[in-house]
Every structure is written in structure tokens, then in C-alpha cells.
Amino acid sequence: MDNRKLIFQQLFEAESSTFTYLLADRETREAVLIDSVLEKVDRDLKLIAELELNLKYVLDTHVHADHVTGAGLIRSRTGAKAAVARAANIACADVLLCEGDEIKFGEFALKVIETPGHTDSSLSFYIEGMVFTGDALLIRGCGRTDFQGGSAEKLFDSVTQKLWKLPAETIVYPAHDYKGFTASSIEVEQKNNPRLGGSKSKAEFIEIMSKLDLPYPKMIDRALPANQLCGLERTESEKQAGSIQMLSLENLSAAGSANSLLIDVRRPDEFVGELGHIAGAHLITLGPDLEKFLDTYDRSEPIVFVCRSGQRSMQAAQLAVQKGFESVGNLVGGMLRWNELKLATQRKTEQ
Numbered sequence: 001m002d003n004r005k006l007i008f009q010q011l012f013e014a015e016s017s018t019f020t021y022l023l024a025d026r027e028t029r030e031a032v033l034i035d036s037v038l039e040k041v042d043r044d045l046k047l048i049a050e051l052e053l054n055l056k057y058v059l060d061t062h063v064h065a066d067h068v069t070g071a072g073l074i075r076s077r078t079g080a081k082a083a084v085a086r087a088a089n090i091a092c093a094d095v096l097l098c099e100g101d102e103i104k105f106g107e108f109a110l111k112v113i114e115t116p117g118h119t120d121s122s123l124s125f126y127i128e129g130m131v132f133t134g135d136a137l138l139i140r141g142c143g144r145t146d147f148q149g150g151s152a153e154k155l156f157d158s159v160t161q162k163l164w165k166l167p168a169e170t171i172v173y174p175a176h177d178y179k180g181f182t183a184s185s186i187e188v189e190q191k192n193n194p195r196l197g198g199s200k201s202k203a204e205f206i207e208i209m210s211k212l213d214l215p216y217p218k219m220i221d222r223a224l225p226a227n228q229l230c231g232l233e234r235t236e237s238e239k240q241a242g243s244i245q246m247l248s249l250e251n252l253s254a255a256g257s258a259n260s261l262l263i264d265v266r267r268p269d270e271f272v273g274e275l276g277h278i279a280g281a282h283l284i285t286l287g288p289d290l291e292k293f294l295d296t297y298d299r300s301e302p303i304v305f306v307c308r309s310g311q312r313s314m315q316a317a318q319l320a321v322q323k324g325f326e327s328v329g330n331l332v333g334g335m336l337r338w339n340e341l342k343l344a345t346q347r348k349t350e351q
């Protein structure tokens with residue numbers, strides 16, 4: 001592999017001290033983004049546009065407790081697929097990752113290494129010479145193991161049996177750093193990591209982790225529920241009224257949504273434009289038309305919204321939930337994704 005062909009950027013979010021990583025194939029321009037932060041989505045998408053990249057995947061090393069992932073928003077804006085560990089049970093994800101899976105972009109591939117312990121479903125990603133360790137291995141530290149199915153025992157095994165087995169010169173890129181470091185290496189951590197390095201035994205590590213006495217993570221109550229929805233948060237009123245089902249194209253026809261009223265909230269010219277519309281979809285444009293319709297329609301009837309990319313339909317779904325609708329779906333990826341999959345479309349307005 002020729003690393004001159006790999007574009008690599010390390011980005012930082014100061015509030016949660018999170019690193020986001022952008023990797024891309026210089027030739028094909030295909031890209032992946034690891035551990036995005038909701039508040040930095042605009043920064044990341046601007047960079048991706050400036051570098052003229054085509055984002056294929058937005059990955060999370062684990063379900064974060066200290067920040068909300070940008071994955072859902074980035075997916076709705078770019079059509080990139082959201083990928084997380086299968087074991088994390090995130091229903092809205094497009095790709096579920098297991099040990100040995102490969103995430104391909106251009107001629108490159110990130111290899112999935114399951115490294116549970118910080119959480120029960122934490123992953124690391126390896127690409128020649130670099131490993132993205134999430135919170136499994138930090139620079140001179142490691143993630144806590146007292147939440148989200150964490151286990152000091154498992155983390156010790158993950159690090160010593162998997163990460164320490166990588167080539168010694170492999171550069172370690174963690175999900176966070178709180179002291180100003182940006183990268184380390186397997187060799188340096190193996191020697192100097194105060195919790196896991198040197199000749200620390202599993203018993204010593206478990207002892208260290210049991211005595212950390214860390215405060216309750218300040219963002220956890222917001223971050224975990226949001227990250228279960230790929231970072232798309234529910235407002236208080238939505239929580240009271242019901243929830244929005246994030247529907248992939250594959251499950252549009254399943255889960256009872258076949259009986260739902262499908263509402264396309266784009267403008268009339270888009271409805272009959274290049275991307276066409278789904279057969280049976282009703283055109284009710286987001287705005288006063290939709291407001292009026294929702295005010296008069298039966299709130300117990302299931303409805304599903306679609307638009308170009310999934311963003312306006314999300315707004316429509318939020319509006320419907322606020323108005324008391326019980327079963328509301330949003331078609332993730334919208335007509336862009338629908339067309340990408342070459343599913344049948346119509347261009348004429350139905351009467």
C-alpha cells in the first residue's frame with residue numbers, strides 16, 4: 001500500500017476533547033470519517049467539500065457517553081452510511097460491524113478489531129501503520145470501564161491480546177486526549193502506559209480501574225439516548241408524544257409501514273424532477289400545506305415522511321410528533337438513497 005495515496009486529517013473538538021479522523025483515497029476521493037461530533041458536523045462537511053471527497057462511511061468506535069455523534073446528521077446530508085458495532089444494537093445504523101470486517105474506501109480498507117472493555121461493543125480500526133483505538137487505548141491511559149457494559153477484565157484482554165499484537169511501530173490514534181497529545185505508538189504505550197504497559201498483570205489493572213473513583217459523566221444522560229438514534233436527538237415534546245422511527249429503504253415496506261401514508265414533503269418541481277418520487281407517495285410540501293394537513297388528519301394513522309436527503313422529512317416527522325401523531329417514520333437517506341439503489345420512481349403527478 002502506498003500511503004502517499006492516503007489523505008489523512010486529525011480533527012479536534014475541545015468541549016469533549018474528541019478526535020475525529022478523516023481518511024480518503026487521493027485517487028478515487030472516497031472517504032471515511034471516524035468518531036464525528038454533532039457540534040462539528042459543519043466543520044467536517046466543509047472540509048470534505050473543500051477536499052472534494054465523497055464520504056462513503058461515517059463510523060463510531062463505540063456508543064459515546066461524552067458527546068453526541070454527528071453520524072445521523074452527516075448521513076442525512078451526504079448519503080454516507082453510518083457504521084457501528086453489531087453488538088451495540090443501534091437500530092438506525094446502516095452497517096453493523098464485527099471482528100475482521102473491512103470498510104473499503106477506494107483502494108484502502110479499515111479492518112475492524114473488536115476491543116470490548118471500555119464499553120461492551122467498542123471497536124478499533126486498523127489500516128496499515130495506524131490504529132484508531134477509540135477509548136480502548138488512550139495515550140498513557142485508557143477509557144473508564146464502569147459504564148455501558150464496561151469490564152476491566154475484558155479491556156485488559158482486548159489491549160494485551162489484540163492491540164499489543166499489532167506491529168510495534170503502529171501509530172495509535174485515540175478518540176480523546178486531555179493532555180495535548182495527538183498520537184502515540186503501540187511500542188511506546190506498551191512500555192509507558194501506566195495502566196496497561198510494562199509488565200502490568202490483569203489483577204493489577206483491575207485493581208487500578210476499580211479505584212479510579214471517577215465522577216458520573218456529565219453528558220451521558222443526553223449522549224446515550226441520542227447516540228442510540230445515530231445522534232439525532234429527540235426534543236422533550238417528542239419524548240412525550242412518541243418517537244420517530246428511522247426507516248431504512250429496506251424496512252420501508254416492512255414493520256407495518258406498508259400501511260402507512262407516505263408523504264413527500266419536497267416542492268412540487270422536485271416531486272416530478274430528476275429524482276422522481278415513490279409510487280403512492282402524496283406530495284404535501286413542508287410548510288403551511290403540511291401544517292394544515294397534519295392539523296386535520298387522524299393522529300392514530302401511521303405516517304412516513306420522505307424528502308430529498310432525509311433532512312426536511314425529519315423536520316416534518318418532528319412536527320407530526322409534536323402534533324401528537326403516534327406512529328411517525330422518517331425515510332433515512334431520502335430520494336437520493338432511493339435513486340442510488342436504483343429503485344423504481346415515478347415522475348408524473350398522481351391525480
Ligand SMILES: [Fe+2]
Nearest residue numbers: 064065135143
Ligand atoms: Fe467513550
